[in-house]
Amino acid sequence: MSRYSIVSLARNALNYHKGWEEAWRSPEPQPEYDVVIIGAGGHGLATAYYLAKEQGVTNVAVLEKGWLGGGNTGRNTTIIRSNYLQPESIALYELARSLYETLSQELNFNIMFSPRGLLNLCLTEHEVRVFRRIVEANRIAGLDVRFLDAAQVKQKVPIINNSRAARYPLLGALYQPRGGTARHDAVAWGYARAADALGVDIIQNCAVTGIERRRDAVSAVETVKGKIKTKKVAVVAAGHTSVVMDMAGVRMPIESVALQAFVSEPVKPMLDVVVMAGAVHGYVSQSDKGELVIGGGADAYNNYSQRGSPPALEHTAAALLELFPCFSRMRMLRQWGGIVDMSPDRSPIMSETDVKGLYVNCGWGTGGFKAIPGSGFVFADTIANERPHPIAEPFGINRFAAGRIVDESTAAAVAH
Amino acid sequence: MLLLICPVCGAEGDETDFQYGGEAHIARPASSTPEAVSEADQYAYLHVRANPKGLHHEQWLCARGCGKWFNATRDTVTMEFKAFYKMGEKPPRTPRTRSAKP
Ligand SMILES: Cc1cc2nc3c(=O)[nH]c(=O)nc-3n(C[C@H](O)[C@H](O)[C@H](O)COP(=O)(O)OP(=O)(O)OC[C@H]3O[C@@H](n4cnc5c(N)ncnc54)[C@H](O)[C@@H]3O)c2cc1C
Ligand SMILES: [Zn+2]
Numbered sequence: 001m002s003r004y005s006i007v008s009l010a011r012n013a014l015n016y017h018k019g020w021e022e023a024w025r026s027p028e029p030q031p032e033y034d035v036v037i038i039g040a041g042g043h044g045l046a047t048a049y050y051l052a053k054e055q056g057v058t059n060v061a062v063l064e065k066g067w068l069g070g071g072n073t074g075r076n077t078t079i080i081r082s083n084y085l086q087p088e089s090i091a092l093y094e095l096a097r098s099l100y101e102t103l104s105q106e107l108n109f110n111i112m113f114s115p116r117g118l119l120n121l122c123l124t125e126h127e128v129r130v131f132r133r134i135v136e137a138n139r140i141a142g143l144d145v146r147f148l149d150a151a152q153v154k155q156k157v158p159i160i161n162n163s164r165a166a167r168y169p170l171l172g173a174l175y176q177p178r179g180g181t182a183r184h185d186a187v188a189w190g191y192a193r194a195a196d197a198l199g200v201d202i203i204q205n206c207a208v209t210g211i212e213r214r215r216d217a218v219s220a221v222e223t224v225k226g227k228i229k230t231k232k233v234a235v236v237a238a239g240h241t242s243v244v245m246d247m248a249g250v251r252m253p254i255e256s257v258a259l260q261a262f263v264s265e266p267v268k269p270m271l272d273v274v275v276m277a278g279a280v281h282g283y284v285s286q287s288d289k290g291e292l293v294i295g296g297g298a299d300a301y302n303n304y305s306q307r308g309s310p311p312a313l314e315h316t317a318a319a320l321l322e323l324f325p326c327f328s329r330m331r332m333l334r335q336w337g338g339i340v341d342m343s344p345d346r347s348p349i350m351s352e353t354d355v356k357g358l359y360v361n362c363g364w365g366t367g368g369f370k371a372i373p374g375s376g377f378v379f380a381d382t383i384a385n386e387r388p389h390p391i392a393e394p395f396g397i398n399r400f401a402a403g404r405i406v407d408e409s410t411a412a413a414v415a416h
Numbered sequence: 417m418l419l420l421i422c423p424v425c426g427a428e429g430d431e432t433d434f435q436y437g438g439e440a441h442i443a444r445p446a447s448s449t450p451e452a453v454s455e456a457d458q459y460a461y462l463h464v465r466a467n468p469k470g471l472h473h474e475q476w477l478c479a480r481g482c483g484k485w486f487n488a489t490r491d492t493v494t495m496e497f498k499a500f501y502k503m504g505e506k507p508p509r510t511p512r513t514r515s516a517k518p
Contacts, residue, residue, distance in 0.1 A: 309431060
């Protein structure tokens with residue numbers, strides 16, 4: 001891998017940019033690997049990278065049915081925060097957030113991490129109470145998270161509607177100064193390039209069609225490019241988790257639903273923080289291009305179509321207009337959907353399974369982009385050492401039967 | 417946009433006129449002594465879902481019509497409803513399509 005730097009940029013500029021080499025290889029699959037990862041989204045690619053970098057396991061393949069980063073990793077609204085309520089979640093998401101701080105240097109790829117600050121608005125008394133509790137929980141864990149009153153929020157976001165006549169009056173906000181955004185594609189591309197350089201084979205257009213078991217252990221995967229032998233399979237397939245795990249005969253506590261987002265035409269800078277409003281199901285940030293990046297709640301019903309429904313979009317637009325009346329005449333440029341993997345407690349699953357050598361990483365639902373570096377780091381450790389990393393341990397699949405759920409659904413009451 | 421017809425009162429509408437109730441035909445593990453229900457059975461009942469890519473038997477509430485719950489069979493890839501049927505009825509016979517492409 002040739003390093004990206006100001007020097008390489010200058011050298012290639014003199015050469016009319018004809019000298020850039022491909023960022024990663026496109027190899028044909030080998031007959032056997034030590035670890036086969038199914039799904040080249042952010043979580044699968046980060047797992048491969050940390051397996052090679054931290055665990056010294058380089059005989060690894062990442063199999064992707066489409067193109068790398070073409071799933072939810074390339075479809076999300078890129079919000080990064082770690083202001084969760086439960087200590088298990090704080091440990092996981094703050095590990096990820098802190099890795100994002102230096103990820104561009106780590107990967108030698110500009111992932112455009114922008115810790116511009118993030119506001120979770122309080123629009124109901126209930127949220128004021130919950131978010132005040134989260135502030136204390138976060139401070140115990142050493143995070144810089146504060147409570148802002150309505151006047152302080154108005155100062156940070158002058159375009160917000162703070163009229164007392166609003167249906168949901170602005171009461172304050174949970175503020176994480178080092179929360180923000182990053183470029184989603186760059187995260188996938190950066191991990192792919194760095195993993196490839198360490199010897200990982202990333203094989204695109206290679207759908208897995210079966211998982212072969214010998215008694216209680218995995219022995220191979222069937223793919224559209226033939227059979228690949230392996231003793232360890234890591235399923236990191238987001239919305240397709242149930243389908244892929246079914247190939248190994250494991251039923252999952254996951255439901256796949258559509259989540260949508262849309263962006264506006266580009267406008268002059270008007271919003272320099274991320275604003276989330278869980279009570280009305282809407283959130284927004286402004287991209288470097290000037291587009292407003294807008295998301296909201298998921299559709300209710302099981303869906304594999306990668307398309308959401310108009311009522312959900314309308315709901316989100318209505319929520320945002322209530323908060324930002326000045327958006328009312330803006331045109332929306334494009335809209336899309338991704339199929340997200342919802343777990344019962346809205347916390348992820350990073351786990352061994354009853355099948356020896358079969359690992360699963362899923363359940364990130366509407367909010368797993370922010371977790372990519374941390375998830376990859378602890379999941380790689382779990383796979384290599386065949387026991388859960390301490391940060392992954394509370395997120396085992398056995399927590400549901402044991403009643404040890406990590407409940408962020410009622411705790412945070414917000415998506416993403 | 418989903419288009420539904422209530423098999424109880426005949427009301428037609430889109431998904432905003434109805435309310436989704438998740439997978440149908442999940443039986444609660446029966447026991448007069450709750451502690452006799454195994455953790456595995458209770459887990460399967462509470463949390464494990466078929467979540468198929470293809471035909472899904474599911475529950476809907478006729479929220480702006482008669483107020484009754486009913487069942488439906490829908491393709492989760494095309495969003496097309498194949499059948500609407502009442503609570504307590506068995507799903508209509510449909511070809512097993514446990515998968516479009518994985
Ligand atoms: C509209 C939207 C907005 C979001 N906003 C945010 C946000 O602001 N902040 C945040 O933190 N999170 C957000 N999320 C969630 C976040 O995008 C996901 O949690 C995260 O990207 C999941 O990454 P992943 O690697 O697990 O999945 P993916 O990126 O979906 O990767 C899974 C891969 O598995 C592949 N695959 C599936 N089946 C097979 C098979 N049989 N064989 C081979 N490959 C297969 C798929 O093609 C896919 O590429 C959002 C999601 C959406 C849809
Ligand atoms: Zn009815």
